[in-house]
Amino acid sequence: MAPLQIAGWFVGTFISKVADLGILYVKNQYEYRDVKGKLKQLEKNLRKIQAALFEVDKRRITNPGLEEWLWDLKDSVYAVEDVIDGFEYNLLEDIAKGKNQLFFEEKSKHRAKIKNKFIDTLKLLTFCKEDLNQLDCAIKKFTELVDELGKLLKVVELNVATNKKDDAEIPNWRRTISPVKPRPLRGRDDEVAKLKMLLEIGNNSNPDSNSFSLVSIVGPGGIGKTELARLVYNVERLQFDIKAWVCVCNNFDVRRLSLEIIESAAIHRHVGLRSINNLDEILKLTDLHSISNLDEIQKILSECLKGRRVLVVLDDVWEESVANWENLCTAFRSGHKGSRIIVTTQLESVAKMMGTKDIVNLDGLDDKINWEILKECSLGDQNLTEHRRLERIGWEISQKLGGSPLAAVTVGRVLKYDLKEDHWRRILHKKICEIEEKEDRMEDIGQDLINELSSRSFFMNEKRKEDKFVIHAVLHELADCISDGEYFRLDGEYEGNQPIRIPDKARHIYVTADNLVMFSKILCKKENVRSLVVAGDLSNGIPKSDFVDSLKEVLDSFKCLRLLILSVLGSGLPKAIGGLKHLRYLEIPGDVITEWPESFCKLYHLQWVNLKMCSKNLSLPEKMNRLIRLRRLIPSPEAISTIAGVGKLTSLQELKKYHVQLKEGFEVGQLSAMNQLQGKLCINNLQHVESMEKAEQAMLHTKEHLSKLKLHWDYKGEEIIQHHKWEGAEKVIEGLKPHSNLRKLSISGYKGCKSPTWIKNKFLSNLEHLKLCNCSSWKALPPFGELPLLKILHIRSLSSIDKIDTMFFGIDRDKICVNPQREKKVNNVSFPSLEELLFDDLEKWNAWDGLENGFELFPCLRKLLIWNCNNLRGPLPLPSFLRELTIVLYPPSSIFPKDMPPTSMFKIYTDNIHLIRDCLEERNPVLLCTLEIHGIFVLRALIEKDWFFRLNSLKQLVLLNCGTYNPPELQNISKRCTCRRLRRQTSRGQRWPKVPSRMMHRARC
Structure with a gap:
């Protein structure tokens, strides 16, 4: 049984693929009529077999002859695929040799749509004799299989013709019920209050409808009409003798609806208000479904509702026929005054046809409320600090949902399936109607299948190897x-x-x-x-x-x-x-x-x-x-970069390095159509790119799968970069605008004076790592403080930077001056996610301005490193949670603020006595946790000034190249502070004698 079903499923799926390929070749074969006819015949046979296999699988039919036939069919399908594969091979060969060009239109769902040039290519495709002979054999074999299948199906008495389902049947996914405990509604307080009021007071404006009143809930699909009806349906204070919930859909069959109202009324009756024993008697004595006469059923329904206060919900109504509606309402008129009929519909014309005076219109929810629904369904009780990037993507997705709570729930469940950024981005770039479709990229399909099989414990991760499964x-x-x-x-x-x-x-x-x-x-x-x-x-x-x-x-x-x-x-x-x-x-x-x-x-x-x-x-x-x-x-990245004309490999997904050269086939424009590149891309030798137009040919803004990008200029030995050259570099970098999905960016060797506009305007809102190196002419840092997800920022060898001001923080100075004492808000935070900040070799940097009140700076910063910025003066913006401060300066400086945060833990590395003795305020050394001293002269100076006696928080002391100097003052250091660890390094790796026993001692070469 199992092999038969598996084989049937596989062959059916495979046939669908092969048939679609066949159709692709059939549609435009004008010059080879015989080939077109043969392929059409093949496709027709494939579809017949596929329909038969569907019925076999649905009915779970087992038959030895059928099983053997399936294996023969599988062989034949393989053979047909080989034939069509051969046709396509000939086409690819022509394209590869430049005889024809294949153009792809990349859509957000990564689906390659073949355009007119491909159709022209098919017309010119030559079918060799061997291909046609194979096609003839395949068609002959399939004809025999179809004939044999007919005989087998007669044996098992299977009618291959498609069985039409009863039109009256409602799909399970469209059926609705009235839950005992409905979910709370968000953002619908006004609508709930209005609907409750209408159910309590009724509508007596129509003198002909004294027994019941109508309330319609109107709105587009998925907007929450059913949920609103469910909520009021279960309100206890709205007491009714009988309640009935019926899902109508597009099948307004009065007989079916009447029967379902009777059955629902028997279940949802309110015991204790009035005697309804006759309803039990009716249900016991009558086989309702055996009654075909509509009049008889209506009489039974009228008897059930007679003299009782009734609440009936007709959910999802599409019927606009007045006659059908009047037939159904006949029985409702026997109910007691105060009965209510709630109708939910997407069509306002339905409400008007029914004569409804009271309509509750539902519009889309507010984006914030819809985002809360989506977040709850996707992230649940996950720690949101670990999913900040997903939150940003999720918010963008929620704005595409048009305020539909059903869409938020549905999409949220799809997002919950995989809490990886790539999966969420794929959903973001899809149309809502395509959410449930499989991706066309085989890597996406494969990853989804692996995830599904792993979640079902079919595959298991091999220990210590994340990419291996057992x-x-x-x-x-x-x-x-x-x-x-x-x-x-x-x-x-x-x-x-x-x-x-x-x-x-x-x-x-x-x-x-x-x-x-x-x-x-x-x-x-x-x-x-x-x-x-x-x-x-x-x-x-x-x-x-x-x-x-x-x-x-x-x-x-x-x-x-x-x-x-x-x-x-x-x-x-x-x-x-x-x-x-x-x-x-x-x-x-x-x-x-x-x-x-x-x-x-x-x-x-x-x-x-x-x-x-x-x-x-x-x-x-x-x-x-x-x-x-x-x-x-x-192979190695260097090997791929040697391929001339690599731009023809438009499906290539990994190109870690690309070296721009002046010879043909190695231009930066080769990257133009390589939109499937993902991971890391390093573009070297950008000095060979002559203009913005040439740079734009790389089309980096279309590379949505790239997460890391390095742009590198290498002028090699050119002593002076002339004015026209750095001006040209500014235009080139402007044309190298990346996709906004980028997470890591490195720019090195750039000789322009100005920042590219795409790095100034929050365009790279997903950036996490940013490194600028050896950009010697760059004069002003852009507002990096506005980048919401930036975690690591390294700035090295920007020798033209002389100050850092409010622009760097992304602060508008005018707004600060208006109200400098304003309370801190979310949008007043600069560098909200930054954890590590490095400045190295900024030889002209002399001031760090822009530390005004009113803005919170670096709330997440843990490590601040300043190396070789010898002219720096003034206070540093040190956040209260800083864990490491590394400063290497040679001339005396005064850069520490007087109000250094008391809860901080600092590491100070220095080989200059002035930094310790002169830069730190008298009370600041008590905050030091780790101290590393270079050279015996520094150590002697500190001991002479009794400086160690103030280091009450010292936990680790590192001495580098201090020889065997062993003053008695250090023997008692553990008594005066909490230092428990000493690490000592000398040029020869000598140990320091007589180290206090309470201090950990390690010699390191």
Whole structure:
């Protein structure tokens, strides 16, 4: 049973894919009418078989003949896919050689839409005789299978024709119920109050409707109409004798609705108000569903409601027929005065048709309220400080939902499935109607499948290896049983004459290197193998030449391979690999590859190349850029950067380094169409880019999957950067605007004076790490304090910076002057997420301005490092939670504030006595936790001034290059402070004698 169902499911899915591929080739074959007719016939047969398989799976039919037929069908589907794959190979070859161009229009869902040029290419595609012969064989085989299927289905008495479902049936997903305890409604207080009031006082404006009044709740789908009705339906103080809840949908069948009202009334009656025993009697004596006469059912309903105060909810009404509505209302008129009918509908015309005077209109919720709903459904009780980035993305998603609480709940549950930023961003960039669709990128599909199988404990993470998964032995046996010989392992030890049988169904083979040599003749007979894994090394008794010959024979036979993994090559890359035109995945050891066969660059379907243990000097073939389907190439980054015309690899997802050169094929514009790049990208030698127009050709703003970007200029030995050169650099960097998703940015060697506009205006709101290095002409720092998620900021060798002011903090000085004593608010925080700040080699920096009141600076800063900023003067903005302060200055400075926070813990590294003796206020040293002293002269000076006696908070003392100097004052240091740890380093690694026993002592070279 299980193998049959699994096979049926697999073949059905596979057929759908192959049929769609066939249609793609059929639609525009004007010049090859015979081919078009054949493909249409093939597609027709595929659809027939798919419909039959759907019925087989739905009815769980088991039949030995049908099971055998399914395996034959599977073989045939594989064969058809090979034929269509061959057609596509010819197309890709033409494109790779430049005969035709393939244009892709990238959408937010990453779906490549083939445009007019592709249609033109199909028209010009030449079908060789071999392709047409294979197509004829496939069509003939499928025709036979369809005929055989008809006979089998007659045996099992299965009608293949699509069974039409009863139109009256309401889909389960549209059915609604009245819960005992409805969920609280957010943002609907006014609507709830209005609806309760209408139910209490009723509507007596219509003299013909004395027995009941109508209230309509009108609004678009998912806006909360049903939830509002549920809430008032369960209000205890709104007492009714009988309550009935009916889901109407688009099937306004008066008979069905009447029956459901009777049944619902029997359950939701209010016991104790009036005698309703006759309702029990009616239900006991009458088989309601056997009554076909509508008049009889209406009489029973009238009897049930007679003289009683009734509340009926008709949920999700679409019917606009007055006649149908009047037929249903006939029974309602027998109810007691004060009865109420609540109707929920998306159509105001329905409410008007019913004659409703009281309408409660529902509009979209406020964005903040809808965000709270989405946050509750996605993050729940998660620690929000750990998901600040997700919060920002979630807020953007909530603004796209139009205030719909149902959309917020639905999308929230999809987001909760995976609390990773990539998943949330994929949802952000989708249309709401596409949320439930699978992604087209195979990496996204694969990740979703891995997550799903892991959540069901089918896969388990291997310990200490996050990217490795294992499967339980029991589940492995089950999978092996279900595959029924399609997967075969040849990994045992066999004698030379021992017979071995490989199943005819085998499509995926795992074999050791030794067994490949031993059983190569048997393997060569299995021509339809699609996956081959050769594992292990050769034993000492088998010559490498034998392995090379055996591998060549096997590869010459396995023309249908999609996946090839070789753990050993013997010598070089076999030329036979170039004949595997269907190959998608190749994994081989790269350390033995000295040259590439020319045929390798004809593997136009190849998507993934993994070169294990390849050398840094590995050179790739000259025509590597013809592999236009390539998604991953995993040698060293330097090797990929040597590919001329790498921009043709538009599906490539990883290009860690790209070196701009002045020769053709290495322009920055090669990056233009490479929109699938993800992870890190470093662009070197940007001094070779001449203008903003050239820089814009890189289209960095379209690289939404990039998380790290490094922009590097290298002027190499040019002593003076002329005015026109740095002015040109400013235009170039302006044209290198990245995507707003970027998380890490590094700019080095930039010689412009001004900041690019895209770094000034909060555009990079997702940035976490920012590094500026060796930008010697940069004169003013942009408002980095406005970046909400920035955690690490390193600024090195910006030699033209002379001061840091309010612009750096993102503070508007005019606003501060208006009300300097205003209370702190969220938008008054500068650098709200910054944890580490480094300034290094800012030789002209002399002042840190902009420390006015009214703004909170660095609330999360833990580490402040200032190196070689020798002209710096004035106070430092030290937050109360600072954990490390590192300052290396050589001339005397006075930079510490008088009100240094008392709860801080500081590390001060210095080789200048003036920094300790003159810069720190008399009371400041008591705050020091860690002190590192360079040189014996500094140590002597501190001891002479009795400076150590004031270090009451000292916990660690580090002495560097102090020789064997051992003054008696240090012997009593542990008595005067809390120091428990001494680390000492000398040029020769000598130990310091007579160290106090209470102090930890480590010598370090």
